[in-house]
Amino acid sequence: MPDGDPQLKPRTLRDPASLVQAGLARPEAEPGLRRVAEHFAMAITPAVQALIDRDDPADPIARQYVPDVAELVTRPDERSDPTSDAPFTPVKGVVHRYPDRALLKPLLACPVYCRFCFRREVVGPDGGLLTEAELETALDWFAATPTVREAILTGGDPLMLSARRLAHIMGRLSAIPHLDIIRLHSRVPVTAPERVDDRLIAALSTDKAAFLCVHANHAREFSPAAKVALRRLSQAGVTLLGQSVLLRGVNDSSQALENLFRAMLSTQVKPYYLHQLDRAPGTARFEVPIEEGRALLRGLRGRISGLAWPTYVLDLPDGAGKAPLGPDFAAIKDGEWQVEGPLDGVPYQHHSRHTNSENSDS
Numbered sequence: 187m188p189d190g191d192p193q194l195k196p197r198t199l200r201d202p203a204s205l206v207q208a209g210l211a212r213p214e215a216e217p218g219l220r221r222v223a224e225h226f227a228m229a230i231t232p233a234v235q236a237l238i239d240r241d242d243p244a245d246p247i248a249r250q251y252v253p254d255v256a257e258l259v260t261r262p263d264e265r266s267d268p269t270s271d272a273p274f275t276p277v278k279g280v281v282h283r284y285p286d287r288a289l290l291k292p293l294l295a296c297p298v299y300c301r302f303c304f305r306r307e308v309v310g311p312d313g314g315l316l317t318e319a320e321l322e323t324a325l326d327w328f329a330a331t332p333t334v335r336e337a338i339l340t341g342g343d344p345l346m347l348s349a350r351r352l353a354h355i356m357g358r359l360s361a362i363p364h365l366d367i368i369r370l371h372s373r374v375p376v377t378a379p380e381r382v383d384d385r386l387i388a389a390l391s392t393d394k395a396a397f398l399c400v401h402a403n404h405a406r407e408f409s410p411a412a413k414v415a416l417r418r419l420s421q422a423g424v425t426l427l428g429q430s431v432l433l434r435g436v437n438d439s440s441q442a443l444e445n446l447f448r449a450m451l452s453t454q455v456k457p458y459y460l461h462q463l464d465r466a467p468g469t470a471r472f473e474v475p476i477e478e479g480r481a482l483l484r485g486l487r488g489r490i491s492g493l494a495w496p497t498y499v500l501d502l503p504d505g506a507g508k509a510p511l512g513p514d515f516a517a518i519k520d521g522e523w524q525v526e527g528p529l530d531g532v533p534y535q536h537h538s539r540h541t542n543s544e545n546s547d548s
């Protein structure tokens with residue numbers, strides 16, 4: 187059976203000309219976007235295209251994926267490797283920065299290419315698939331490093347691997363006695379949910395504790411198909427977590443964050459991290475200042491379920507790690523703890539029980 191007219195079948199958009207054809211960029215923008223495409227990969231899957239409201243020039247879905255000439259401007263404080271993966275790479279495809287856990291990056295391809303990506307200098311459709319030999323060396327490194335209790339599959343997007351290769355990796359990791367946890371970070375369930383089929387679910391099977399952290403930044407990304415994909419993963423025994431990036435024009439209001447976290451919870455996804463933007467080249471248009479991020483989260487505390495509350499983190503440069511950014515509700519004032527009530531905003535004194543000469547035994 188022929189597929190029918192290819193024009194009618196939605197396809198992943200991978201270049202500026204097809205963006206214009208799909209009505210997602212104006213024809214006069216094409217030359218500029220072609221220059222952007224020389225530097226950074228682009229891809230917008232059919233599932234994501236279907237989420238975009240073409241009548242809204244500020245559409246929060248389009249903003250995440252449609253390139254912009256602003257990406258050609260790199261600021262002095264932007265770095266090509268903002269999270270410093272390179273110096274913490276013992277063997278190709280592994281990043282070991284914390285004692286008890288390490289990343290495995292089996293490929294650098296993603297279903298979509300986010301315009302704010304912190305690894306935008308390295309991700310791309312042709313990039314970074316480890317060879318069989320490199321993958322075996324990386325897996326051997328996990329087997330030979332007993333301090334590591336958790337393997338974190340990332341990339342790129344590990345759910346872009348073939349089911350066969352994913353099953354091989356899961357099998358090798360599952361056989362390593364000192365590993366307790368296998369965690370995957372993926373954007374596939376919301377941007378290419380059709381990939382979460384029986385073979386992929388079977389490939390994820392493991393006796394280890396399995397977590398999948400889904401990257402989503404807007405409530406609308408939880409489409410009916412995405413919810414089905416996530417439901418299948420949770421039914422397969424995978425604990426679902428959510429990670430989001432705080433992004434100007436996408437989720438930079440208390441209401442947008444509330445909607446996002448509620449959409450996650452209703453799909454059995456526990457919001458885990460809200461990331462401060464990493465300063466990768468050409469991403470300045472997405473940055474929300476930390477003080478604003480803290481105020482947004484402060485406005486949500488008490489108003490939404492405690493289950494919805496993520497940890498707001500900044501990945502420090504030079505491999506110093508991800509640091510929580512608050513907001514804090516407690517501060518020391520005149521030697522006493524002062525704790526702000528999330529419901530009323532009123533400061534409450536919490537008297538310290540000092541261990542001092544009065545109540546010591548001496």
Ligand SMILES: *Cc1c(COP(=O)(O)O)cnc(C)c1O
Nearest residue numbers: 281282283284287288289338508
């Ligand atoms: C983010 C990250 C992790 C995971 O950190 P968690 O705080 O456990 O989510 C592990 N290794 C590296 C190199 C990372 O960047």
Ligand code: SF4
Nearest residue numbers: 296299300303342373
């Ligand atoms: S899915 Fe993740 S790694 Fe891939 S482009 Fe988006 S932010 Fe980057």
